[in-house]
Amino acid sequence: MVMESKTLFSAENRVAPLGIISLAGAQELSKKVEAHLVRWAKLAGLDYDTFLIESSCPRFSSGDGKGMINSTVRGYDLFFIVDVGNYSLTYNYFGQENRMSPDDHYQDLKRLIQAASGKAHRMNVVMPLLYGGRQHRRSYRESLDCAYMLQELQHMGVSNLLTFDAHDPRVQNAVPVMGFDNLMPEYQVLKKLFKDFPDLSTDKNDFMIVSPDEGALNRNMHYASVLGVELGMFYKRRDYSRIVDGRNPIVAHEYLGASVEGKDVFVADDIISSGESVLDIAENVKDRRANRFFAYATYAIFTNGLEKFDKAYEQGLIDGIFGSNLTYLKPELRNRPWFHEVDVSKYIAYFISALNHDVSISSLLDPHSKIEALLKKRALERAKYADEQLSL
The missing domain is CATH 3.40.50.2020 (Rossmann fold)
Incomplete structure (x- = not known):
C-alpha cells in the first residue's frame, strides 16, 4: 500500500495541484474520498491536510442562484463531485421551502464550473448518478437529456466525467472525444x-x-x-x-x-x-x-x-x-x-489520484485480479x- 501511495502521489508526475469541489448534497461522500487521498499523501511523505476547496451556490429570494468558489483555483486539476439524486436539500423560493431536484443540482454544477472556467488547469466531474441517465434515448418526440448534458459539459471545458453503473453507457457516444469512464463496483x-x-x-x-x-x-x-x-x-x-x-x-x-x-x-x-x-x-x-x-x-x-x-x-x-x-x-x-x-469512496479516491497523476486506470476499470x-x-x-x- 505504501509503494502504491508513493506511485500515485509522487510530486513529479501529477498533472497539476489537486483540488476537490464538493457540491451541496455530496459532502459526506467527498469527505470520505478526501480522507483516503490525504492519508495516501501522508504515506508518500507529502504534507497535505485537505484537498477540498470551499464553494457555495447561494440563491436570491426570487430563486436565482450563483456559484462562488472561495479560494484560488488557478492552475488546479479540479474534480467536481455532485450527487444529482440528493433530494434531502431545500431552498427558499418566494417564502416557500422548495426541495432540490436533479435539475437544481445540475444547474449548480454548471454555476461552479463557470466560476472556475479559464482559471483551472483542467476540470473533471465525478457524477456517480448520471443526470438524465434514464432519459438516454428517443422513441419519438422526446428529449435526449443525458446526451445533451454531456455535450453541454464538454462545451463548458470539462475534460473527464466519471460515473458509476450508467443506465446505458452507450450515451457516451454523444461526446466521443471527452473522457467518459463508467465504473462498476x-x-x-x-x-x-x-x-x-x-x-x-x-x-x-x-x-x-x-x-x-x-x-x-x-x-x-x-x-x-x-x-x-x-x-x-x-x-x-x-x-x-x-x-x-x-x-x-x-x-x-x-x-x-x-x-x-x-x-x-x-x-x-x-x-x-x-x-x-x-x-x-x-x-x-x-x-x-x-x-x-x-x-x-x-x-x-x-x-x-x-x-x-x-x-x-x-x-x-x-x-x-x-x-x-x-x-x-x-x-x-x-x-x-x-x-x-x-x-465506494476508496474506489473514487483511487480513480481521482490516478487521473491526477496520469497513470494507467486499466486495473481500476477491470478489478478481476x-x-x-x-x-x-x-x-x-x-x-x-x-x-x-x-x-x-
Whole structure:
C-alpha cells in the first residue's frame, strides 16, 4: 500500500495541484474520498491536510442562484463531485421551502464550473448518478437529456466525467472525444456481501446469479463469470398499450435459466426505484424454492418508501438488499436490518489520484485480479468459519 501511495502521489508526475469541489448534497461522500487521498499523501511523505476547496451556490429570494468558489483555483486539476439524486436539500423560493431536484443540482454544477472556467488547469466531474441517465434515448418526440448534458459539459471545458453503473453507457457516444469512464463496483459489492454473510457459499451448487432483465445481463454476466456460477435471467413482459409513471407497466416476470432450487440467489441492477421489480423477482425465486435472496442496486432510492420491503423481510422473501453510498441514503434506510451499505469512496479516491497523476486506470476499470484475490481469501475464511462452527 505504501509503494502504491508513493506511485500515485509522487510530486513529479501529477498533472497539476489537486483540488476537490464538493457540491451541496455530496459532502459526506467527498469527505470520505478526501480522507483516503490525504492519508495516501501522508504515506508518500507529502504534507497535505485537505484537498477540498470551499464553494457555495447561494440563491436570491426570487430563486436565482450563483456559484462562488472561495479560494484560488488557478492552475488546479479540479474534480467536481455532485450527487444529482440528493433530494434531502431545500431552498427558499418566494417564502416557500422548495426541495432540490436533479435539475437544481445540475444547474449548480454548471454555476461552479463557470466560476472556475479559464482559471483551472483542467476540470473533471465525478457524477456517480448520471443526470438524465434514464432519459438516454428517443422513441419519438422526446428529449435526449443525458446526451445533451454531456455535450453541454464538454462545451463548458470539462475534460473527464466519471460515473458509476450508467443506465446505458452507450450515451457516451454523444461526446466521443471527452473522457467518459463508467465504473462498476463489483469488488466492493462482493467484499461487503462476504463480510456481512460469512456463511455464504459461492460454490455453483449453492449459489447463482440472476439478471432482473435483459438490460442488466452484462453486469450480472460479469458476476457469474468471476464467481464461476450459473446465470439465469428474467424477461420483463410489459403492456406497451399503456404508460404509467412515464413507463410501460410490467405485466409479468418470465424466468429463463437453470433451477434455483436450494440455492442462494444474487440479483444486481443499476437502480431500485419503486422496488416492485425486485420484490416480484424475490417472490418468483422463492416460489421456485430458492434458499436466500440477495439483491444489489448501485442506486437504492426506494421512491415508494420502505414498508413493502419491511414486510417482505418479515415474510422471508428477501434476506439482504445492498446499495452503494454513491447517492443519498435516507437515515431510516440505513437503519433497516435488511439493508447493507456498500462504501465506494476508496474506489473514487483511487480513480481521482490516478487521473491526477496520469497513470494507467486499466486495473481500476477491470478489478478481476482483485476479485480473484478476494475469493481466495474468502475460501480460507470459510474454512476457518466452518472449523469454528464445528468446535461449538
